[in-house]
Amino acid sequence: MIGDFEVKDEDLAGRIGILETKHGKLETPVFFPVINPLKQEVFLEELKAVGFNNFITNSFILKKNNILQGTIHEKFGDNFVIMTDSGAYQILEYGEIEQTNRDIVSFEAKIRPDIAVFLDIPTGNTDDREEAKFSVEMTLERGKEIADIVDQNEDIIWVHPIQGGQFLDLVEYSAREANKRTNYKMLALGSPTVFMEKYKYDTLVDMIYTAKSSVSRGVPFHLFGGGVPHIIPFAVALGVDSFDSASYAIFARDNRYLTSERTYRLEDLEYFPCSCPVCSRYDPSELLEMKSEERYKLLAIHNLWKIREEVNRVKQAIKEGRLFEYIQQKAYSHPALYSAFKSILKYSSYLEKYDPRVKGNVKGLLLFDHNSMNRPELLRHSEFMANLKPKRNKVIIICGDKLGSPFISDPKVKSIQGRNRDYDTFVALPFYGLVPVMASEAFPLSQFEIPDIIDDTTLNETILKIKETLRNKNYAEIKFMECEKSVLSHIMSINPTL
Ligand SMILES: [Zn+2]
Known part of the structure; x- marks a missing residue:
């Protein structure tokens, strides 16, 4: 049945699972590259070539610019699992938008993505508790307000966002309430990007733990905007199943080159520490001499390869029962990641609870x-x-x-x-x-x-x-x-x- 989620392997609180969608089975942990419908840095066939069979795009932009006549798959093809975000990020960035929640959700029901998010209110990194509480209450209210559309469109996996930001009691409340709404087949934690940009990975770990430990284990769990390679293993260890991010493209436009441990500026690289098709073909100075549009595209493609590689490494670590060793190794690549690792250790009894007693492949x-x-x-x-x-x-x-x-x-x-x-x-x-x-x-x-x-x-x-x-x-x-x-x-x- 659409929205069914079957867990195949587990390690720590992380897992490899299969999510059933209208356009096929999606193996998790999975990364959804953000595709801007107005300006595609990377074409869909290029996305496919890197190994992505799924992406996320913005229903608010699609609607506002009248980009679609029929369904989203008629426009982008049937060989992708497509998730639509609502425009909540635009609210966070640019303030109020003109569309109502019901407008956006009705539009999503019409264009029929595989996975859809209603118009929530992101908490962001506000220090104002009242403001955070308002975003939590409004998000819950909006989830209730469109329940009729959710119930009438069961072939779409509807996502209920969890808000609360750095106020962990609010995150817990938001998560528990969202978890009661079983017509939502997927849950998602909002607002991590602001903490990631400030290297506050320990806060991010606290938020993920709080949300995950307050919801049913069997529900797939998404992290909005959490898709940079160095944070993925930590989030997966806590039980995050999917990610999305535009960072691969945003970074590329800023000449930033992702590796699994850190981000480099292209100017600072003498050699490429990577053998993806882009890095095997060019060296850094050749890329720097290119026209900017061409360079952005190639950097974006490299960045996608790195994200794909990281997701695969994490999956292999889960298969081998070595996720602990993997995040332990990662911790030493940056003090902020060491903080993330130490924060995860605060929750070792949670990790122990879900870590399988018997692991098939582990040698020692x-x-x-x-x-x-x-x-x-x-x-x-x-x-x-x-x-x-x-x-x-x-x-x-x-x-x-x-x-x-x-x-x-x-x-x-x-x-x-x-x-x-x-x-x-x-x-x-x-x-x-x-x-x-x-x-x-x-x-x-x-x-x-x-x-x-x-x-x-x-x-x-x-x-x-x-x-x-x-x-x-x-x-x-x-x-x-x-x-x-x-x-x-x-x-x-x-x-x-x-
Ligand atoms: Zn590369």
């Missing part, structure tokens, strides 16, 4: 520094250890950083166990804390890679974790083995009579 965890301790797998292990009931009243702790894995078949461990049958046996590991030898074959207790040099914060946090595990277990005796030369040698100072 790659653990780097103390940030890795926030991985869902490790949080889950800590909880498992907290709930584990002691079998005996004495315990042996073997420092495991020099042991082979799985520990249960390590000769040293076997011999220690053989000689001490009246003890519970745990292996102490950096990052993990304590691991019961008997459970060490279970994923991911033996399947990991750790650095030879481990940072002090990780070691100290590991010791704290071990102390916490041992507290309440009331062992009468704690023996440490193989710990003298271990990075966790400090563990031996834990008082055996805790």
Whole structure:
């Protein structure tokens, strides 16, 4: 049925899904390039050549300029999934527009896009709470006002925007109310662009988390204007399924060149760090010498390739269960992204909740520094250890950083166990804390890679974790083995009579 959304793979709170539309199945996460109907920097066949089978355009501009006679697909062709935005962005940029919500939505119902947005009121980055509240209330009111059109046009996926800006309680209220309106098959968070332009990625993370954690997990979730490559992985990790942005074209007009980590000015590039068809063919100086229109187009095409590549990388990371490692790696490309990453870690229990317990393709965890301790797998292990009931009243702790894995078949461990049958046996590991030898074959207790040099914060946090595990277990005796030369040698100072 149109609007059905089937989740195929999950990692952290992110997912790969299939959204059913009138013009075919759309695999998410998906990026919708913004196409300006008056001035197409990139032609639709060029969009197709980069691999985009979908785009978003503006119904307000289409209507105002009388561009369409029939349906939108009669004009742009049947081989695209087309989303229409309403003109809310024009309100944000230029103030009030003359069209009413009902005018725009009736027009959308007539031109029949696959996905459509009604005329909401973007909150933007206002500091004025009353103003923000007004935009939330008005957006909800407008969603209700056109419910009859939504109900009569079920082959269009209607999107309910969520507003509230930086006022997270308003975002939550807006999201909860929008989520109750089940005739809207898709939800979308508005106004992120202003925060992205100011590098306030931590605020953006808070907004996305607040909205996503207040709506049903099964509903596809769009982020308006959130389509620059460096922010996509973070948004997907929190559960965003689709994006749109005009940045590829806006940046091109300003001679800005996207990479997956940052934006360059074309003048500052001696070499192209990319092998897309544009960058394989030209070098930066050749592009600079071109006529501006030609250059804009080529830069826009390159920028689209980068966005496509980023979406694919994120999908592959989800398939491999490596999305955490991917955003961890991304975090080090810019301090603002590091802030985004740290903000996401505030929500690690949310990520853990949706992160699948069993991941098909994962060979092992790659653990780097103390940030890795926030991985869902490790949080889950800590909880498992907290709930584990002691079998005996004495315990042996073997420092495991020099042991082979799985520990249960390590000769040293076997011999220690053989000689001490009246003890519970745990292996102490950096990052993990304590691991019961008997459970060490279970994923991911033996399947990991750790650095030879481990940072002090990780070691100290590991010791704290071990102390916490041992507290309440009331062992009468704690023996440490193989710990003298271990990075966790400090563990031996834990008082055996805790
Ligand atoms: Zn390129």
